Amino acid sequence: MYCVQCEQSNKGGCAAKIGSCGKTAQVAELQDVLLRVLQGVSVYADRAAAKSARDAMVDAFTPHAWFTTLTNVNFDDTRFVPLIARALSMRERARLLAEAAGADLSALPEPALWNPGTTPSELAAAAPFAAIQRFVDRDGPSIVGLRNLILYGLKGTAAYGEHARVLGFEEDAISAEFHRIAAFLATDPTDVDALLGHALAIGALNLKVMELLDAANTGRFGHPEPTAVRMTPRAGKCLLVSGHDMGDLEAILQQTEGTGIHVYTHGELLAANAYPGLKKYPHLAGNYGGAWQDQQRDFDAFPGAIVMTSNCLINPNLKGYSGRIFTAGPVGWKGLPHLVDHDFAPAVACALAQPGFAEDAPEQTITIGFARNTVMGVADTLLGMIGKGEVKNLFLIGGCDGARPGRNYFHDLAMATPKDSLVLTLGCGKFRFNREDLGAINGIPRVLDIGQCNDAYSAIRIATAVAEALNVGVNDLPLHYAISWFEQKATAVLLTMLHLGLRRIHLGPTLPQFLTPEVLGILIAKFDIRRTGDAHDDLAHMLEAA
Structure with missing residues (x-):
């Protein structure tokens, strides 16, 4: 077993028999096989799309199947065996679609042709051909690290897309772009610039997907309110x-x-x-x-x-x-x-x-619901507070939480932020400090809970609207980012932030193993990514930059 997809992997990959998350080697191997076949599905779907042909069943199956391979989602090997069989049937369906549309089916990459079988014994024998370690040995950890940046970004984007799809929101253009990027990945690319370009393309795609999910959630349930x-x-x-x-x-x-x-x-x-x-x-x-x-x-x-x-x-x-x-x-x-x-x-x-709770516990509450519609509703007030100097800094502190040491950093940073600043938060990282009382500024709570990790879309909309109103670039705002990294949804959100040109993102506390020193060096050089360190030192650097 070799798994490097999230922060729980360490020391060159997870243990040989079972991962830190509880995933067995058998499940890890089946997920590798499934992902390789899914890239083959996208090869045919992408070539069909070039001839304006698509299949709704293939497009619906794709994000769900990718979603099952995220960290801490599906650990059941008995579910993956039929899922791989269905992926193979979807690949054939996409092939026939492309063929009927007159698409060019020459020079097909390995995932479009590979037959791993469908029985447990056949899949076990085929697994080494899809294993990450095979490609590390062949192409080196940094090239594979960049491919994994794309692979795991696609996983996160697929998850958000599936959340929207089950609410009845899909877009053909989103499916087509997903297939295009996955088809590129199927070629086992080695060009660094092309890999980085496609990683940023995932960022652009994920922004559209988060916008779609926002429309799905608000269209069905209304806009969040305080x-x-x-x-x-x-x-x-x-x-x-x-x-x-x-x-x-x-x-x-x-x-x-x-x-x-x-x-x-x-x-x-x-x-x-x-x-x-x-x-x-x-x-x-x-x-x-x-x-x-x-x-x-x-x-x-x-x-x-x-x-x-x-x-x-x-x-x-x-x-x-x-x-x-x-x-x-x-x-x-x-x-x-x-x-x-x-x-x-x-x-x-x-x-x-079950017995249920025997009695009421003493009531404790926290206030949530500060998504884009709420904050933009008081935009004039917020801009006025910024203009008067009542709000001097904005901090986006949140993301995916985890159990590893060092994550109190986000609590310590939030608690240390100046009293004339607002803290925007989202994802489960907010649980590090969302029960703390950081006070208010002119009746506006200093901690504004925007929502789930996908509500990074709301944070982006808020930041761009403030920048436009002040006639400055987003990177010229006194807006500082401290993102709690964990798994593949975080990868997709990070790529969206990089696509938008956001700089000086503090990321940590522990990065996934696929971010080799070389890959991390590329991100630092091109995007000014910063590793989290001491919360108070980082805060001082943020305030200096403002």
Whole structure:
């Protein structure tokens, strides 16, 4: 097993038998095979697109299949075997489409022709041909590192695209561009400039995907609005929903109406409590627990049923809740019941069978819901505060949290920011400091929770609008970035920031193994990426730059 895709990988890749995340070598190998076949799917889809031909079934399958390979999503080898078989059938479907359209099918790269088989034994024998280590040995770690920057950026973009797709939002142009970049990757490119160019193309694509997801979420549930969310439980039966999928949360709220079950969000679903179309359900009781890495403690203490709708899942067998946790969508763990077609009846029945909370806990709340529509609604006030010097700096502090040492950096940085500054935050990284009281400026909270990691789109819209109003470039704003790195959605967001030309991004605390010293050096030279260090030293440098 050789896996370098996230911060949990270290020392040249994960252990030989099992990853830090709990992924087995068998699952890692099947994911490698699936990704290689999916690149072949995109080769044919891209050539068909050149002749204005597309297939909605291929386009719908692609982001879901890529999503299953993200960190902490699907650990179930029995799900990957049929998924690979379906990918092979989709590749053939795309091939026939391209052939019928009169596309050029010459000089096809290996992933378009490779046949790994469909049985577990055939796939095990084929796995070395798709393994990352094969390409490292052949082409060197830096070239493969740049390819992985594209591969993992595509994974993150696919995840956001799948979140939008399940809400009914798709765009042909987005699918076509995804296939184009994946088809480029299928050629095993070695040109550094071409690799960097395609990495930035993913950034541009991911911006469009996040815009689409924003439209999907706000179109279905309304624009987030400032909301005081209860962070402590109420007495009664309970069901906890974790992940990112608001469509699943809506279905669960609908299917628990009148049952007496209180529904709680966990992790990045905290943001759902600010959407009018979701918070209208009176039994959406608030949020329970913190970021994803705390789930084993949170889930074990939660006296009800649990549903995982997307990343990030941690081994449920190490604690006592494996009998009351369910997976949905791309998520899987061997032995856990998997719910399909938005039918959450088993989870509802489980919640009713559990004891629930015996009494109300003392009420504690935090205020969320400062997405672009809210902030732009007070843009004149904000600009006035900047013009008067009442707000001198803006900090974007957030991203993907994790369990490794050093992540208190983001708490320490937020706490140290000057009192005449605002802190924009998103992703699960905000749980490091979102219960702290940093005060307010003229009635505006200093900490503005924008939402989920994909709500980086809101942050970008806010920053560009402020820059335009002040008639300066975004990099001329007193806006500082401290991004908590972890997995592939973070890769996609980072590439979007680089595509937009944002500079001086502090990134850390630990970078994934695929960012070799050479690759990191390229990013530092071209984009002024900065490693996080001491929070107070970094803050001093940020304020000097302003």
